[in-house]
Amino acid sequence: MPPTPTPAPAPAPAVDCPVYCNIQCNQKCQAISGAGVGKCEVDYESNGNGNGCYDSCTTNMCPDKCINSGCSFRSCTCDNTYARSRCQSCGLGIYATYSSCVNYYTRAIQYCMIDCMDGCNKNCTHTQG
Secondary structure (H helix, E strand, O other), X not given: OOOOOOOOOOOOOOOOHHHHHHHHHHHHHHHHHHHHHHHHHHHHHHHHHXXXXXXXXXXXHOHHHHOXXXXXXXXXXXXXXXXXXXXXXXXXXXXXXXXXXXXXXXXXXXXXXXXXXXXXXXXXXXXXX
């Protein structure tokens, strides 16, 4: 009796390439953008502290109540109105740089998606065809 032939492997299930690629690329590009925006926030905080603005705000303008008060571009817990105002000025002074950084990473998503979708669809079509 001749040996039974090995059955051919089942064909790979069909993949809806545009949907598959959109999901994959969206996750990838959103992650890249999110990391970039996070870096903008870290840089913004450090720029405010790096130029001494927040330190000056908390130690010189309101030294008794504001030392280590957490004055930053988001808030200043100091009770002194003048110190709080100065703290907000620190943040406004570097806000344009922060805003530009965030806009860059927000706009970059569309270019990431174009490149990713192009490559993914080529590979997906290639493996399916």
